[in-house]
Amino acid sequence: MTRDGAVEVNETKQTAERISKREQETDLQKTPEQQAAQDAAQLTTPIPEAAPFPSAPFTASKADTGTAERIMGHLDAAHTRKASKKAVQKAQAEMAAETKSSRLKFTEEELSAPELEKYIRKSDKAADRLDAARAAIPKEKKLVKTRTFDEATGKGKNRLHFEEKDKPPGFKEKANPLSRPTQEAGVFIHNKIHSVEKDNSGVEGAHKSEELAERGAKYGARKLKQGYRSHKLKPYREAAKAEKAAFKANVDFQYHKALHDNPQLKSNPVSRFWQKRQIKKQYAKEARNTAKGIKSAAEKTGKAAKKAAEQTRKAAAFVARHPAGVGVAVGALLLFILIMSGLSSCGAMFSGVMNGVLGTSYTSEDSDLVATENNYAAKESELQRKIDNIESEYPGYDEYRYDLANIGHNPHELASYLTALLQTYTPQSAQSEINRVFDMQYTLTLTPETEIRYRTETRTGSYTVTDPETGETSTETYEYEVEVPYEYYILNVSLTNKPISSIAQEQLTPEQFEMYGVYISTSGNKPLLFGGGSPDTGASEDLSGVQFVNGTRSGNTALVELAKTQAGNVGGYPYWSWYGFNSRVEWCACFVSWCYGQAGLSEPRFAACQSQGVAWFTSHGQWGARGYENIAPGDAIFFDWDLDGSADHVGLVIGTDGSRVYTVEGNSGDACKIKSYALDYACIKGYGLMNWN
Numbered sequence: 001m002t003r004d005g006a007v008e009v010n011e012t013k014q015t016a017e018r019i020s021k022r023e024q025e026t027d028l029q030k031t032p033e034q035q036a037a038q039d040a041a042q043l044t045t046p047i048p049e050a051a052p053f054p055s056a057p058f059t060a061s062k063a064d065t066g067t068a069e070r071i072m073g074h075l076d077a078a079h080t081r082k083a084s085k086k087a088v089q090k091a092q093a094e095m096a097a098e099t100k101s102s103r104l105k106f107t108e109e110e111l112s113a114p115e116l117e118k119y120i121r122k123s124d125k126a127a128d129r130l131d132a133a134r135a136a137i138p139k140e141k142k143l144v145k146t147r148t149f150d151e152a153t154g155k156g157k158n159r160l161h162f163e164e165k166d167k168p169p170g171f172k173e174k175a176n177p178l179s180r181p182t183q184e185a186g187v188f189i190h191n192k193i194h195s196v197e198k199d200n201s202g203v204e205g206a207h208k209s210e211e212l213a214e215r216g217a218k219y220g221a222r223k224l225k226q227g228y229r230s231h232k233l234k235p236y237r238e239a240a241k242a243e244k245a246a247f248k249a250n251v252d253f254q255y256h257k258a259l260h261d262n263p264q265l266k267s268n269p270v271s272r273f274w275q276k277r278q279i280k281k282q283y284a285k286e287a288r289n290t291a292k293g294i295k296s297a298a299e300k301t302g303k304a305a306k307k308a309a310e311q312t313r314k315a316a317a318f319v320a321r322h323p324a325g326v327g328v329a330v331g332a333l334l335l336f337i338l339i340m341s342g343l344s345s346c347g348a349m350f351s352g353v354m355n356g357v358l359g360t361s362y363t364s365e366d367s368d369l370v371a372t373e374n375n376y377a378a379k380e381s382e383l384q385r386k387i388d389n390i391e392s393e394y395p396g397y398d399e400y401r402y403d404l405a406n407i408g409h410n411p412h413e414l415a416s417y418l419t420a421l422l423q424t425y426t427p428q429s430a431q432s433e434i435n436r437v438f439d440m441q442y443t444l445t446l447t448p449e450t451e452i453r454y455r456t457e458t459r460t461g462s463y464t465v466t467d468p469e470t471g472e473t474s475t476e477t478y479e480y481e482v483e484v485p486y487e488y489y490i491l492n493v494s495l496t497n498k499p500i501s502s503i504a505q506e507q508l509t510p511e512q513f514e515m516y517g518v519y520i521s522t523s524g525n526k527p528l529l530f531g532g533g534s535p536d537t538g539a540s541e542d543l544s545g546v547q548f549v550n551g552t553r554s555g556n557t558a559l560v561e562l563a564k565t566q567a568g569n570v571g572g573y574p575y576w577s578w579y580g581f582n583s584r585v586e587w588c589a590c591f592v593s594w595c596y597g598q599a600g601l602s603e604p605r606f607a608a609c610q611s612q613g614v615a616w617f618t619s620h621g622q623w624g625a626r627g628y629e630n631i632a633p634g635d636a637i638f639f640d641w642d643l644d645g646s647a648d649h650v651g652l653v654i655g656t657d658g659s660r661v662y663t664v665e666g667n668s669g670d671a672c673k674i675k676s677y678a679l680d681y682a683c684i685k686g687y688g689l690m691n692w693n
Contacts (some may be wrong), residue, residue: 103127104250115260119253126242126249133242136235138167169236205445362415362524363424370610370646371427372418373411373530376434377611380407383442383495390493394446397491405497406580408607409441411530413500416519420504420512440503447492454483499582523586530608533588533667534639534649540567540674543662548655555633555655556692559599563652563664566591569672579607588650589613591666592636595652604688609638609647617688624687627680631656636688637663647685651675 104123110116141162148157193207362369384407386393391400417437418430425433462477504516527533572587578597579590585607592613593605606612613636617623624631631637631653639649651665654674661684662676677684 103131104253110257113260116253116257119249119256123246123249123253126246130239130242130246133235133239134166137239138235139164140167141165169233205447208443208445360518360522360525362419362519362526362529364415364419364426366526366529366644368426369415369526369529372425372430372434373414373608374611375427375431376409376414376438377608377615379434379438380409380442381612381615383407383444387444387493387495390446390491394491397448397489399488399490400493401490402493404493404495407442407495407497408580409500410581410583410585411608412520412523412527412586413504415524415530416516417500417504417508419519419524420508420516437500437503441498441500443494443496443498445492445494447494449490449492451488451490452485453488454485456481457484497580501583527586529648530586530610533586534665534669534675535641536673536675537669538673541662541676543654543674546655546657546662548662549658550655551630551632553630553632553689554692555635555653556599556690557633559595560633560652560654560664562598563595564654564674566666566672567664567674569666570670572667572670572672575666579605581607586667588665588667591672592650592652604636609650613650613688614638614647614685622689622691624689626684626686628687628689631661631687632690632692634690634692636690637661638685638688639683640685641683643682650688653687 104120104127106120111120142165143160144163146159146161148159364372387404391397414434414437418425418433422430422433458479458481460477460479462475464473465476466473501520505513508516523529571584572591573584575590575594576585576587578594579587581590589607589609589612593607596604604613604616606616614623617636624635633653633655635653637651637653638647639651640646641648649665649667651663651668654662654664656662656679659679660676661679662674664672664674666672668675
């Protein structure tokens, strides 16, 4: 049975006759001219030696004979295509192996040279490591389509086959369709809890714990994903590392081969350096561009090495023949470079100074910086108010136990963090971020606790006594003590303060944290913005001969004498560390608060002049504007250096002689000093009036 129908073959007579009544099919893929040429070629084609017929000629009809020979031709073509396909696959595999090979081919002369033995061994070892690293890269099978042509028919065919290739590095994130709805539901639930948690300390504590657990779970999941990706990318890193080592080993071999072939280069260090540089560039270029792999690159690099060696030898000979001329040319070149660098140094210096100042300054407007700081200080004041009212808001406890960290922050730390993260910001754009930072900095926990305690109670008992003589009975009473258990209710109040510097290290990227450090070290080139002290670098003033005029308000001379003994302290460590800061801050307000604390006062206590100090005195009705005449020793005096309406510095009033006010100030040029000012001095913002009665 054939494609054209049933064919009867007589092996004795060697005849073949088509016996099917069905019309023969026409090959519609060929033109009539192609079909006729193929039939003619098949008729003239001899029967293959492997055919099972004797040598007698066929007696079949011309059509049937053509059909039988066409069948044999198709079979022979199929065998040819199969063999051709295998040969192509073998050639592709050999070409891929040759392309991926990292091994140099050494000649017998190179292998027998003792000077090159060490570098040949290193090159082979590096090639072995590279081949092993490439073999460790995960593989994947790719379906590849190839186009082949039948030379006999002139027809093209597409064939599909699988090829094993290196799996490219990378990860495809699988989108979770429930991710977005889950996030929105979580945000909605958290917002609902936030709106009611202030009314119930238990709910608030549980919510804070749940949020902390969520952050920990997200952090852990992120670290696991990073570790998984790092593990998956390890074979690719190892392959890149091995490829770099093989490249270096092959370049070293070519370099020492060039020295072996050109001994005159060994005595000239400049020639050796230039030679190795040229070999490395040529080898990298050929290894990158050639399609024949490392072997062709090595051959071309060797030729380039010989050429470079010849050029170097000619250059050395020219220098040897004209030493004076070369010396003059080198001197003129050095002089030109010196003159040009001198001319450009002034412009570069000015540009560098300007770029340094701009790159280390806060980028937001001063008003926005101060307003944002005031918003953060207001949140701290509200937190302090909440702690002060805990016993009235949570009544019914037998005892309140407090473990409270200091409430306060370095304004420059907050401004540096926000600038590094947001660049330029306003109070509105930074509000969500300061809320987040505040929640990370302060953690207030209220934990109810019940203890079983015992108290001694006196009770009365009775017993009956019978008189043995009369038989009469009487009742006697007595007292006794018993230990009675009862429940003792305790509310534990805990406040932790995490420094903003620690928050910045956790939340910022390495580049952002580097900029944060720059802003901190320079205070954004605005050290006095948040009440940073006084720029006065002069010495303390002498109070001898000053006649103080006493007012009607009583002051605290003991406090003033204590403050005066601190004159000369530099850096303010005793004051800002007492306040609770872990590193130096602008400490003029810390000094005033420290003095009040040494006098036994818990408030006013402030670290920022405008947002905390002035706010406290005005809210308590204890503020006097500039020109207030009845100031007393121990009052606070606030200064506004740039006259923008915001206090920049604070000190303590020693007294007045009627025309000048005398002060003791912290952080005046980074030191404690005694100073004096005219009572109508424009930079005096006002006075915080202390009530010592």
